[in-house]
Amino acid sequence: MDGLDAIVALLVATIRAATPLALAAVGELVTEKSGVLNLGVEGMMLVGAVAAFATAVATGSLALALLAAIIAGMLVALLFAVMTLSLMSNQVATGLALTIFGIGLSAFVGKDFIGIPIESLESVYVPWLSDLPLVGPVLFSQDPLVYASVALTFAVSWFLYRTRPGLVVRAVGENHSAAHAIGYPVIGIRYLCVLFGGAMSGLAGAYLSLAYTPMWVENMTAGRGWIALALVVFATWKPGRVLLGAYLFGGVTIIQLHAQGLGVEVSSHILSMLPYLATIVVLVLISRDQTKIRLNAPACIGKVFRPDH
Amino acid sequence: MWPRLEARPERSRVMVYLTPLVAAGLTAVAGLILFAALGHDPVRALTIFFISPLTTSFGLTELIVKATPLVLCALGLSVGFRGNVWNIGAEGQLILGAIFAGGVALAVGDAEAPWLLPVMVCAGIVGGMLWAAIPALLRTRFNANEILVSLMLSYVASLLLGYLVHGPWRDPDGFNFPETALFGESALLPALVEGTRLHAGALFALVAVGVVWVLLMHSFIGFQVKVMGMAPRAGGYAGFSQARVVWLGLLCGGALSGLAGMVEVAGPIGQLHPQISPGYGFTAIIVAFLGRLHPLGILVAGLFMALTYLGGDTLQIEMGLPRAMTGVFQGMILFFLLASDVLIHHRIRFGSGPARSRASTRTGGA
Numbered sequence: 001m002d003g004l005d006a007i008v009a010l011l012v013a014t015i016r017a018a019t020p021l022a023l024a025a026v027g028e029l030v031t032e033k034s035g036v037l038n039l040g041v042e043g044m045m046l047v048g049a050v051a052a053f054a055t056a057v058a059t060g061s062l063a064l065a066l067l068a069a070i071i072a073g074m075l076v077a078l079l080f081a082v083m084t085l086s087l088m089s090n091q092v093a094t095g096l097a098l099t100i101f102g103i104g105l106s107a108f109v110g111k112d113f114i115g116i117p118i119e120s121l122e123s124v125y126v127p128w129l130s131d132l133p134l135v136g137p138v139l140f141s142q143d144p145l146v147y148a149s150v151a152l153t154f155a156v157s158w159f160l161y162r163t164r165p166g167l168v169v170r171a172v173g174e175n176h177s178a179a180h181a182i183g184y185p186v187i188g189i190r191y192l193c194v195l196f197g198g199a200m201s202g203l204a205g206a207y208l209s210l211a212y213t214p215m216w217v218e219n220m221t222a223g224r225g226w227i228a229l230a231l232v233v234f235a236t237w238k239p240g241r242v243l244l245g246a247y248l249f250g251g252v253t254i255i256q257l258h259a260q261g262l263g264v265e266v267s268s269h270i271l272s273m274l275p276y277l278a279t280i281v282v283l284v285l286i287s288r289d290q291t292k293i294r295l296n297a298p299a300c301i302g303k304v305f306r307p308d309h
Numbered sequence: 310m311w312p313r314l315e316a317r318p319e320r321s322r323v324m325v326y327l328t329p330l331v332a333a334g335l336t337a338v339a340g341l342i343l344f345a346a347l348g349h350d351p352v353r354a355l356t357i358f359f360i361s362p363l364t365t366s367f368g369l370t371e372l373i374v375k376a377t378p379l380v381l382c383a384l385g386l387s388v389g390f391r392g393n394v395w396n397i398g399a400e401g402q403l404i405l406g407a408i409f410a411g412g413v414a415l416a417v418g419d420a421e422a423p424w425l426l427p428v429m430v431c432a433g434i435v436g437g438m439l440w441a442a443i444p445a446l447l448r449t450r451f452n453a454n455e456i457l458v459s460l461m462l463s464y465v466a467s468l469l470l471g472y473l474v475h476g477p478w479r480d481p482d483g484f485n486f487p488e489t490a491l492f493g494e495s496a497l498l499p500a501l502v503e504g505t506r507l508h509a510g511a512l513f514a515l516v517a518v519g520v521v522w523v524l525l526m527h528s529f530i531g532f533q534v535k536v537m538g539m540a541p542r543a544g545g546y547a548g549f550s551q552a553r554v555v556w557l558g559l560l561c562g563g564a565l566s567g568l569a570g571m572v573e574v575a576g577p578i579g580q581l582h583p584q585i586s587p588g589y590g591f592t593a594i595i596v597a598f599l600g601r602l603h604p605l606g607i608l609v610a611g612l613f614m615a616l617t618y619l620g621g622d623t624l625q626i627e628m629g630l631p632r633a634m635t636g637v638f639q640g641m642i643l644f645f646l647l648a649s650d651v652l653i654h655h656r657i658r659f660g661s662g663p664a665r666s667r668a669s670t671r672t673g674g675a
Contacts, residue, residue: 083644087650093647226457229457230457270472283454
């Protein structure tokens with residue numbers, strides 16, 4: 001394998017590793033923009049992953065599998081929304097509950113699917129563009145979800161900052177009392193944003209079980225849901241930066257996987273710590289500037305809204 | 310007519326203690342439905358899950374063995390949770406406690422050493438505290454979110470343990486299995502009941518209940534933690550330090566989780582291997598909430614959650630259901646608890662119209 005091929009292979013792998021992070025983080029970003037902190041990303045991803053895999057095995061249709069993942073993600077997100085928005089439970093505790101529940105539920109459902117092979121999501125070669133050197137194989141010969149993750153990121157960015165409904169979402173997240181006083185349905189808007197986050201997390205999980213490693217393994221997200229949460233902070237709640245951060249983390253994951261192949265004599269256990277340690281480092285670097293966080297974080301994040309008060 | 314929620318003038322003390330029972334009841338009902346949907350005899354399955362582990366002396370001692378690490382971790386977490394310090398890395402702190410205590414035990418080996426257990430206790434506590442000090446430092450110094458940092462460190466701790474038992478600490482006579490040598494006799498906690506796995510670690514948990522009770526209910530620092538948790542601005546005006554509460558919350562969690570790790574490896578396990586904890590540190594989060602962040606409540610909740618582990622095992626043996634059932638039940642309990650907690654601050658009203666006018670109508674009619 002000559003140098004260029006190796007670089008292409010690394011970049012392709014980086015983008016693939018980044019895609020589930022980008023999908024989940026963009027979904028969580030919309031949820032957080034509306035003022036809701038859903039710590040259940042990991043659980044929603046797992047439920048999406050197992051729903052997609054089970055559907056793929058049962059029907060053989062990957063399109064149906066993706067749909068199942070989206071619906072499954074939205075269903076568990078709905079559970080979270082009912083608890084935190086209608087029953088006004090603590091968002092941090094409920095998010096943790098969602099993750100614990102998602103881990104248990106997915107392991108339970110997935111028990112019968114361990115070791116079954118499926119056909120993975122096929123790459124789509126963009127005509128003409130995929131023949132270009134370097135950028136062709138890296139950017140235009142990926143599977144549909146990779147394109148979708150990029151498209152959805154830009155769509156979310158456009159929605160939040162260039163449309164009226166997007167402005168309303170941000171208003172609800174910044175000051176729910178004011179938004180309520182003007183007459184916006186705060187709870188309804190938050191429901192929709194939480195559901196969108198669930199759909200995206202479900203899709204991110206589906207990417208893992210259908211494309212990244214086409215199989216079902218218990219707890220296969222391995223903390224990616226939590227890394228996605230950290231990415232939102234890293235991106236200071238800006239969609240474009242989420243994508244950038246996801247590719248950065250994808251790169252760290254790939255370096256860790258390929259380090260031994262490149263002749264680095266370090267235990268695989270130690271190398272596997274890299275993405276988690278990188279998350280901590282990045283969080284520290286971003287969070288140390290408190291003004292920046294305070295200016296960018298939605299002001300009402302995690303706060304309970306009681307319409308009668 | 311749709312039921313609606315009406316805010317109570319003040320929180321209901323009855324509901325604070327009633328909702329955990331409501332949650333357990335709802336979980337049982339949901340369990341019945343779940344088992345029926347899976348095509349199993351629901352009553353039999355539920356009996357096997359919740360009752361049959363309690364009918365044998367083996368089951369009862371195992372219950373205490375499993376409850377011990379849960380209670381220890383949850384006690385530590387409760388100090389943080391009360392002050393709004395969200396340490397969810399108890400799993401990692403437990404593993405570090407196990408590594409530190411295990412490292413001491415392995416260094417001493419088979420030598421007779423009566424001082425070994427106390428040293429291992431200290432090592433376990435220090436290990437857990439060091440691991441918890443990282444999120445505390447990063448939160449107080451750099452404002453980094455302790456939820457994410459402590460959780461990330463749990464993955465790192467698990468990998469560190471994997472590295473040690475696959476590499477430098479692997480038993481040379483262990484047929485290449487990823488595990489350390491068995492600890493010497495002096496490094497093992499004595500059994501409380503001969504012939505069972507019930508060991509002295511359970512006493513540590515009881516002592517910890519007392520210590521945390523005094524800390525939270527009868528100390529000034531415990532008062533500060535509670536004030537900072539309920540009304541951080543009021544605490545600020547009183548001159549209480551947020552940083553001190555963060556440090557205290559995380560270090561308590563680390564110390565007791567580390568102790569739990571020591572108790573596990575010096576008690577039922579007797580060596581280090583990659584699966585020393587079936588997620589005790591995460592389940593402890595549920596235990597802490599279910600126990601209402603109160604030491605005595607946590608003791609009861611710990612025993613109850615230990616039952617879900619045993620129930621999952623029994624269900625697998627007797628009905629061939631996957632062990633993952635445990636996780637499903639644990640998640641459901643926490644969900645139902647958080648959902649029914651709405652009753653602490655609200656009451657359910659049926660019908661429309663403001664409640665006051667309804668109340669006055671009723672008085673008028675009486």
